[in-house]
Amino acid sequence: MPSVIFYIFAAMMLVGGLMVVFMRNPVSSALSMVLSFLGLAGIFIGLNAYFVGILQILVYAGAIMVLFIFIIMLLDVKDEESHPRKGLALTAGVLIPVVLLIQLAGVLVTDEKSPSAPALSLDAAAEDYQQDSVIYKKLSSGSLPDIHLIGRKLFTEYNFPLQVIAVLLLVATVGCVALSRKSVAQDNHDKGSDIPDRG
Amino acid sequence: MPTPSLTEYLIISGLLFSIGLGGVIIRRNIIVIFMCLEMMLAAASLTLVAFSRFNVTDKGLPDYDGQMLVFFIITVAAAEVAVGLAIIVSLYRARQTIHTDELTSLKG
Numbered sequence: 001m002p003s004v005i006f007y008i009f010a011a012m013m014l015v016g017g018l019m020v021v022f023m024r025n026p027v028s029s030a031l032s033m034v035l036s037f038l039g040l041a042g043i044f045i046g047l048n049a050y051f052v053g054i055l056q057i058l059v060y061a062g063a064i065m066v067l068f069i070f071i072i073m074l075l076d077v078k079d080e081e082s083h084p085r086k087g088l089a090l091t092a093g094v095l096i097p098v099v100l101l102i103q104l105a106g107v108l109v110t111d112e113k114s115p116s117a118p119a120l121s122l123d124a125a126a127e128d129y130q131q132d133s134v135i136y137k138k139l140s141s142g143s144l145p146d147i148h149l150i151g152r153k154l155f156t157e158y159n160f161p162l163q164v165i166a167v168l169l170l171v172a173t174v175g176c177v178a179l180s181r182k183s184v185a186q187d188n189h190d191k192g193s194d195i196p197d198r199g
Numbered sequence: 200m201p202t203p204s205l206t207e208y209l210i211i212s213g214l215l216f217s218i219g220l221g222g223v224i225i226r227r228n229i230i231v232i233f234m235c236l237e238m239m240l241a242a243a244s245l246t247l248v249a250f251s252r253f254n255v256t257d258k259g260l261p262d263y264d265g266q267m268l269v270f271f272i273i274t275v276a277a278a279e280v281a282v283g284l285a286i287i288v289s290l291y292r293a294r295q296t297i298h299t300d301e302l303t304s305l306k307g
Contacts, residue, residue: 017214021235036215036241040245048252048261052266052269059273059277067280096221097224108210115253116203117202117253120255120259150263150267172278172279
């Protein structure tokens, strides 16, 4: 990816991130986050990680942000204008990340010759796969079939983690249903308060 | 045409992480704090994808182990957001607020 495009996407990502922090209305924050994640997805695609880039857009910008906006509108949250910002929190919130960044920059500066992205050799990689497989055909025609490669890895080397993550998703689903149910005690209380009203 | 080096990817990843950390400290709205946490996770994913691309295997393909980890991070983040928002909704039901300044039950 040429540097110019990289900087455009990086600026998009960082400006979106700053807007998430400094917008007072939670809905604006959520929409700025979509902007930030679109920039991030652009950088992923520039790194030849097409699948992860698309996943970032589908899952984060598509699903998670819709969930956030849905909850914000459900709760009808007042914006923070009634709550003045505390100076201490603002100072700490600027200072601690800056210290972290200085530390990071100090480490990265010592690496005087930072590498550019090494070239991929698709033709050489194709020889490991069967002649009639999709991966072979795509690699020898000069395109990177990263979804096929990831899928292959996922169902062979990462088979056990995949099943663990499936159980995790099931547990999360059950947990959400259990959390959003009205509690039994509250239910009884509601019923109890109903009866005198009717009487 | 020049291409960005590994350091540039790591720097912007660190910047995104710092923005998220600053947001967690500054903001007082739990939903926005939660969004900033997601941003910090995304910054970690960017580091992993950059390392995956820059660590080309002997065969000449990117090292897909890094991208597998990103795949799992995204899945866990989706589950985490669903459960976290359910907790926030039940918190709002119980206390009628989601401002961290007003949630002081544990304060001595």
